[in-house]
Amino acid sequence: MDIDEELRLGIECQRAGRLGDAVRHYRQVLAHDPANLDALNLMSVLALTAGDGATAAALAASAVERQPDWFMSYLNLGNALQSLDRVGEAIDSFQKAITLHPGSAEAHINLSGALELAGRHAEAADMAVKAIMIAPHMADAHVNFGNALLGLDSPGEAVEAYVKATLLEPDNALAWFNMGNAFAAMGDHADAAERYRRAIAIADGAVKQFSLGNALRALLRLDEAEAAYLRALHHDPRYLDAFINLAAVQRERGRLAEAEATLRAALEIAPDEADLHWNLALVKLTGGDFAEGWREYEWRWRTPHFKPFVRRFASAPWRGESLAGRSILVHSEQGFGDALQMCRLVPMLADLGGEVTLECRTGLGRLFSTLDSRIAVVEGQAAPPPACDLHVALMSLPLRLGLTLDTIPARVPYLGVPAGAGDFADVAAAPGIRVGLAWSGSNTRRDNGGRSFAPHDLTGLPGARLFSLQKGDAAATASDLFDFGRMTDLGPRLADFADTAAAIMAMDLVISADTAVAHLAGALGKPVWVPLPDPCGAFLWMLGRDDSPWYPSLRLFRQPAPGDWAGALAGLRQAFADRFVQS
Numbered sequence: 001m002d003i004d005e006e007l008r009l010g011i012e013c014q015r016a017g018r019l020g021d022a023v024r025h026y027r028q029v030l031a032h033d034p035a036n037l038d039a040l041n042l043m044s045v046l047a048l049t050a051g052d053g054a055t056a057a058a059l060a061a062s063a064v065e066r067q068p069d070w071f072m073s074y075l076n077l078g079n080a081l082q083s084l085d086r087v088g089e090a091i092d093s094f095q096k097a098i099t100l101h102p103g104s105a106e107a108h109i110n111l112s113g114a115l116e117l118a119g120r121h122a123e124a125a126d127m128a129v130k131a132i133m134i135a136p137h138m139a140d141a142h143v144n145f146g147n148a149l150l151g152l153d154s155p156g157e158a159v160e161a162y163v164k165a166t167l168l169e170p171d172n173a174l175a176w177f178n179m180g181n182a183f184a185a186m187g188d189h190a191d192a193a194e195r196y197r198r199a200i201a202i203a204d205g206a207v208k209q210f211s212l213g214n215a216l217r218a219l220l221r222l223d224e225a226e227a228a229y230l231r232a233l234h235h236d237p238r239y240l241d242a243f244i245n246l247a248a249v250q251r252e253r254g255r256l257a258e259a260e261a262t263l264r265a266a267l268e269i270a271p272d273e274a275d276l277h278w279n280l281a282l283v284k285l286t287g288g289d290f291a292e293g294w295r296e297y298e299w300r301w302r303t304p305h306f307k308p309f310v311r312r313f314a315s316a317p318w319r320g321e322s323l324a325g326r327s328i329l330v331h332s333e334q335g336f337g338d339a340l341q342m343c344r345l346v347p348m349l350a351d352l353g354g355e356v357t358l359e360c361r362t363g364l365g366r367l368f369s370t371l372d373s374r375i376a377v378v379e380g381q382a383a384p385p386p387a388c389d390l391h392v393a394l395m396s397l398p399l400r401l402g403l404t405l406d407t408i409p410a411r412v413p414y415l416g417v418p419a420g421a422g423d424f425a426d427v428a429a430a431p432g433i434r435v436g437l438a439w440s441g442s443n444t445r446r447d448n449g450g451r452s453f454a455p456h457d458l459t460g461l462p463g464a465r466l467f468s469l470q471k472g473d474a475a476a477t478a479s480d481l482f483d484f485g486r487m488t489d490l491g492p493r494l495a496d497f498a499d500t501a502a503a504i505m506a507m508d509l510v511i512s513a514d515t516a517v518a519h520l521a522g523a524l525g526k527p528v529w530v531p532l533p534d535p536c537g538a539f540l541w542m543l544g545r546d547d548s549p550w551y552p553s554l555r556l557f558r559q560p561a562p563g564d565w566a567g568a569l570a571g572l573r574q575a576f577a578d579r580f581v582q583s
Contacts, residue, residue, distance in 0.1 A: 003029050007025070010025030014046065019049065027043075030043070035066045037067055040073070041060065043059050044060040048076075053083035057077060060077035060079075070100070071098075074096045074097035074107075078090040078093035078114065082110075090114045091118065103134060105135035108130045109131045109138065109141050109144055111127045112124045112141075112145075113144055121151035128148055139168040140172075143174055146162040146175070146182065155186045158182040159183065162176070173203040174199075177208055177211070180211060184214070184215055184218075190215075193212055196211050196215060207232075209232035209235060210239065210241060210242050217245070217248075217249060220563050226249045226250070229249065240269070240276065243265065244276065247279055248537075252536070256283055260280065278299050280296045281295075281297040285297070287543070294396075297398075297399065311331065311385070313329070313331075314387070315389055318391065323352040324352070325353065326353075326389040327354065328388055328392060329385060329386055330392055330397070334394075334395060336363070336516035336519075337516040340364075341550060342397060344414045345397040345403070345409070346371060350375060356374065358371070358375050359378045359385065361380070362379055363379075363496045363497055364379065364496070366420070366421065367415060367497040370417070405549060410549060410550060412552060415520070415524055416524070417501045417502045420498075421498040422495070423502070424506040427488075427506040431465065432463055433465065433508050434464075434465050434467060434507045435461065435511060436503065437458060437467065437510075438512040439477075440452040453569065454565070455487065456481065461576050462577065463580060464580075465488075466481075466487040467487065467488045467503070468481075469504070469512070475491045501520060504517075504521050504524055505524065507526065509576075509580075510527065511531070512528060512530055514536070514541070522551030525552075527555075528554045530554060531572060532559065533563075534558060534562050557569070
């Protein structure tokens with residue numbers, strides 16, 4: 001048999017895409033010459049192309065064993081190992097390839113990619129630069145440099161690298177796609193969507209459609225986002241993240257039955273996927289189905305988002321059994337608003353005979369001392385936690401107490417102003433209709449931009465005297481209002497929530513974004529008006545309501561269309577005139 005001819009025929013078939021014929025030719029070669037490096041390496045490439053990384057690795061390893069000084073064998077071995085998620089070994093293999101052939105741009109490119117997968121972004125960037133120096137015409141080198149820069153949180157520079165890649169290779173789908181990722185990282189979702197569309201036009205796929213959906217969702221183009229998620233699922237019917245985001249859009253559009261059906265279809269595929277259960281909880285709670293909603297909500301502890309906050313306790317978890325003669329620790333979780341909303345349930349544990357200790361976040365301790373004299377309050381997370389017979393997370397109380405929409409304890413106030421809190425007698429004595437404003441929540445929340453409004457939009461309320469209850473960096477957005485006396489800044493006088501409660505009690509009305517201030521005003525029984533975005537992801541405000549079963553004194557003003565703060569605030573202005581001016 002002519003081995004060279006068989007190899008030639010095999011390569012010819014491989015280039016023509018007739019991979020089965022190529023395999024037969026290479027096998028003929030290996031049957032007569034088991035140590036043939038070309039056949040071993042070419043077969044390794046074919047196996048990897050077919051998705052068989054294990055066979056690809058075995059063939060490449062055999063080539064390395066037979067001739068350990070041939071760089072191409074190490075290159076193929078590294079590719080196969082990387083496909084098997086054995087990234088550390090892949091890095092070693094690529095490094096050996098470079099040692100044997102320092103001028104190989106491909107080896108530097110592949111090593112850069114493996115280092116990026118390992119989270120070693122600076123090293124990945126260095127390798128990509130070396131690849132560019134060797135072969136500046138290779139688009140993949142610029143793509144990998146962009147990927148490393150993106151990993152180094154330099155998305156602007158990453159875009160420049162991707163642009164160079166597309167100039168060299170206009171049909172490089174990965175360059176366009178990753179450029180979209182870079183724009184998305186900068187919050188430029190319109191440019192991200194455009195780049196995703198360019199990538200899709202070259203080579204469509206589930207991940208590209210999913211990413212396009214995310215960009216469109218951020219732009220509040222929800223119908224288009226939904227269509228993109230459906231296309232992603234057409235490409236990959238088991239794409240769980242696409243199911244989750246599709247259901248989220250359906251929930252945000254108020255189509256709860258469809259959202260539930262979407263999530264239940266995904267649960268047929270992955271019944272133990274925590275994120276699916278968590279999102280199902282949001283759907284059920286938004287619709288007021290507390291029985292299933294709070295049960296599904298317990299899956300939060302198994303989601304990637306919540307896992308870092310899981311704590312270990314020496315005591316047993318409380319599951320609703322008798323508390324007579326037993327001590328129980330209620331431990332804090334999530335945000336200030338959640339704690340202010342759910343702390344009303346803690347006295348019910350004392351009613352059941354428990355000796356109750358409430359652990360709360362720093363800043364809430366003085367305020368929570370007014371909740372119930374039977375409750376011991378501990379501010380901040382102690383390590384180890386206070387010793388008790390039992391423990392329960394604050395947000396698990398609705399489930400353990402069997403709370404329903406009709407049994408929410410909505411009697412207010414359930415919090416008060418503690419002794420020693422800030423003195424706001426000067427505010428209470430100020431003329432006019434005293435209005436406390438909080439227009440932004442914590443910037444740590446991904447949706448904070450969407451739920452925040454501009455304080456300037458509420459100047460000019462007839463007869464109103466505006467006071468800022470805003471804390472943090474967002475307070476600076478009203479600095480011109482403070483400077484020109486159009487709003488009084490109370491922020492420097494608010495050391496904790498007890499001081500904020502004292503300031504709220506000096507107001508006639510509080511207007512707050514969906515933040516802790518809204519919950520606090522509601523808990524104090526003060527009139528509080530909350531402008532809400534569309535879509536609104538917070539399940540507690542439910543759908544279409546302008547009131548809240550949690551807070552009798554609270555009123556909601558919803559955007560009539562996505563992003564339409566003008567419409568929401570126009571309704572608020574009219575309500576203000578009706579209540580305070582015409583009366």
